[in-house]
Amino acid sequence: MTGRTSITGTDLKKVFNRRVIFENISFAMESPRTMLISGRNGSGKSTLVKIVAGLLTPTKGSVVVDGVGSASEFDRRASIGMVSPYLQMYDEFSAEENLKLAMAVRGAPYDQQYAHDLLKRVALFPRKDDPVRTYSSGMKQRVKYAFALIHRPPILILDEPMSNLDAEGIGIVRAIMGEHRNGGILIVATNDLSDLERYDQHVDLNAGR
Amino acid sequence: MINTSTSMQAANARRWLRSVVAIFLKDWRSELRTRYAFSALGMFVVTTIAIILFSLGSEGAPPDALSGMLWVVIFFAAMSGLARTFVTEEERGTAATLQLLSPGSAVYFGKLLFNLALVTLLNVVTVSLYALFISGFVIQTGSIFAVTIILGSIGFAAAATIIAAIIARASTKGTLYPVLSFPILLPLLLTVINATRLAADGAFFQEAAGEFQLLISYIVVVITASVTVFDYVWKD
Numbered sequence: 001m002t003g004r005t006s007i008t009g010t011d012l013k014k015v016f017n018r019r020v021i022f023e024n025i026s027f028a029m030e031s032p033r034t035m036l037i038s039g040r041n042g043s044g045k046s047t048l049v050k051i052v053a054g055l056l057t058p059t060k061g062s063v064v065v066d067g068v069g070s071a072s073e074f075d076r077r078a079s080i081g082m083v084s085p086y087l088q089m090y091d092e093f094s095a096e097e098n099l100k101l102a103m104a105v106r107g108a109p110y111d112q113q114y115a116h117d118l119l120k121r122v123a124l125f126p127r128k129d130d131p132v133r134t135y136s137s138g139m140k141q142r143v144k145y146a147f148a149l150i151h152r153p154p155i156l157i158l159d160e161p162m163s164n165l166d167a168e169g170i171g172i173v174r175a176i177m178g179e180h181r182n183g184g185i186l187i188v189a190t191n192d193l194s195d196l197e198r199y200d201q202h203v204d205l206n207a208g209r
Numbered sequence: 210m211i212n213t214s215t216s217m218q219a220a221n222a223r224r225w226l227r228s229v230v231a232i233f234l235k236d237w238r239s240e241l242r243t244r245y246a247f248s249a250l251g252m253f254v255v256t257t258i259a260i261i262l263f264s265l266g267s268e269g270a271p272p273d274a275l276s277g278m279l280w281v282v283i284f285f286a287a288m289s290g291l292a293r294t295f296v297t298e299e300e301r302g303t304a305a306t307l308q309l310l311s312p313g314s315a316v317y318f319g320k321l322l323f324n325l326a327l328v329t330l331l332n333v334v335t336v337s338l339y340a341l342f343i344s345g346f347v348i349q350t351g352s353i354f355a356v357t358i359i360l361g362s363i364g365f366a367a368a369a370t371i372i373a374a375i376i377a378r379a380s381t382k383g384t385l386y387p388v389l390s391f392p393i394l395l396p397l398l399l400t401v402i403n404a405t406r407l408a409a410d411g412a413f414f415q416e417a418a419g420e421f422q423l424l425i426s427y428i429v430v431v432i433t434a435s436v437t438v439f440d441y442v443w444k445d
Contacts (some may be wrong), residue, residue: 054309074221087302087306089306090235092239092243102310104228105232105307105310106310106314107223107225
């Protein structure tokens, strides 16, 4: 996380099957900065997160990632780390193989020491060579964090970050979020508003409905 | 300034190439562990050749018919296995993961390479078994047949890859794949059947030049069209 990173969403709108999911959503962030996206079930939190991550195209508006020389599609992808219920690991591969794969598919070199540090951090190092299909749902969620951080992204996007985690896992994730708050851009989509005051910006998808 | 821009483009091209190879190797290692496509293709080839063998009995069939039947076996065997390359990504929820990691063009060419490896393997096994068990199938011009198999494999893989990407998003994947594939693969099938017939008849290599030109044109058109539409199919 070196240098300043920015992400700007302008006048975002998404329509599915003629149903407007959300519209007129704009935000601008420059690191270090945090944003909470909240809203009831079906309000479009995950859809907005997918658009911000570049996984979906908005019906209207645009998202621009800047500050890290976003000259290519690889650079944009290198800027973003994401954890989400709909991003799954390759369960026939081990946790470490998934991390190697993530770097190889990004066309970037694999730093084994850093990968091991991450796996220790999410308390999976002793099971790093076991296939992910043998993991519990909480362990799979922890692998996703290592997967999201393996390329040291300045922007971390978390969709329902605490799902399936036990108390230890929640502690680990809170520490990761705390670190990212200080240096990068943290975007969290959740229904849990208990930590609302810890975020710099809030996009409420219930507003205006 | 121009040098910086050129070196950035070269760096991006190297990353793109590494990404393509990584996606191919991922699919290959995954296949070695799950053996889904290998099993499906292998079972289909053995079953179909056995049925042809039993139905022909001691009667035999003219070389024209046998050339056609060879590609019928390859077509349906390919249909049973090649769709998996994208369908498994959708079913397991890893499609979004892959989208997050790599540009669509790298995903397409990585998957194309994997399907090409699979079709080549399928063709080698099918032709070997076919030549071994179907007594009337004799190739007199090996060079025509070899080029037909190579170009046919590339054409099959190119068409199968984009069709697999399209049907992976549909709810009726299994039935849609052969139905959607047939009209797209028909020009390829007619050409390879004709070229195989020429090889069986002992034609000179130059006589099959028209077929080869058609196959090369087909490959170029299908890959160009696939690259153009792939992002729309893959992303939303």
